[in-house]
Amino acid sequence: xxxxMLLVLSLLLGxxxxxxQGKRKATPSSGFDSFIMLVPPRDSTTIKKQLRSAxxxxxxxxxxxxxxxxxxxxxxARIEAKKVEIIRIKERVDLAKRxxxxxDRLGLDAERKAAEREIDLLKRxxxxxxxxxxxxxxxxxxxxxxxKALELELQLATRRAGRSRTPVGGAGxxxxxxVIGELEKQTLEAQRAxxxxxxxxxxxxxxxxxxxxxxxxxxxKVLGGK
Numbered sequence: 001x002x003x004x005m006l007l008v009l010s011l012l013l014g015x016x017x018x019x020x021q022g023k024r025k026a027t028p029s030s031g032f033d034s035f036i037m038l039v040p041p042r043d044s045t046t047i048k049k050q051l052r053s054a055x056x057x058x059x060x061x062x063x064x065x066x067x068x069x070x071x072x073x074x075x076x077a078r079i080e081a082k083k084v085e086i087i088r089i090k091e092r093v094d095l096a097k098r099x100x101x102x103x104d105r106l107g108l109d110a111e112r113k114a115a116e117r118e119i120d121l122l123k124r125x126x127x128x129x130x131x132x133x134x135x136x137x138x139x140x141x142x143x144x145x146x147x148k149a150l151e152l153e154l155q156l157a158t159r160r161a162g163r164s165r166t167p168v169g170g171a172g173x174x175x176x177x178x179v180i181g182e183l184e185k186q187t188l189e190a191q192r193a194x195x196x197x198x199x200x201x202x203x204x205x206x207x208x209x210x211x212x213x214x215x216x217x218x219x220x221k222v223l224g225g226k
Contacts, residue, residue, distance in 0.1 A: 037160075039187050044157045051150040057143035065136035068129045075126040082119045086112055117222050124218050128211040135204040142197040149190035156183040 089112045096105035163176045 037184075039153065039156060039184050039191075041160065042153070042157065044154060044161075047150055047154045047157060051147060051154065054143050054147040054150060058140050058147065061136045061140035061143055065133055065140065068132040068136060072126055072129040072133065075122050075129060079119055079122045079126070082115055082122065086115045086119075089115065114222075121215070121218050121222055124211070124215045128208070128215050131204070131208040131211045135201070135208050138197065138201050138204050142194065142201050145190065145194040145197050149187060149194045152183060152187040152190050156180065156187050159183060 089108055093105055093108045093112065096102075096108060159176065159180050163180060
């Protein structure tokens, strides 16, 4: 056999090998086309772990919201008590004026101003606790939306695993594909709602930090006697 014939034969064999490889690549190995996986596949164990964390986050946020609500009630009660105290101080001031006790009157005026500053401080605390209530309410909602998205993703992962064991073609495979497609849509919609809620939580966190800064400024003024 001549060298030219050997060269032609080797080229033909190489072409046949490439064709065979191309056919193997074109044939789905699992019976499920990864092109339609619009929700990136993840390990079920990881999803379940995050699902437990989301459930715990709901409980934690609700607990913190209840604590903030209790603190709001406490702040309001103290505000009302301070208002009564100021009324009584004013009565004592009027009495000191009538009796020409100027030193007592000046001291009582200082007490009144301090009480009024404390009321302002308590009102800012109430605003802070109210912001915390709103934040924890939003956090609970976010955790609930996260849990829903993860539950759908877990269902999707389970269906995908079942589809991979189903033979290519046939009514059964087509039916599973439709179910998977619908689950992908629901999962994506749930993830979108989760992302939007996450933005709301970030906005409320900023508002709460603003309230804390305002409270810090008010506390410094009270301590400074301004």
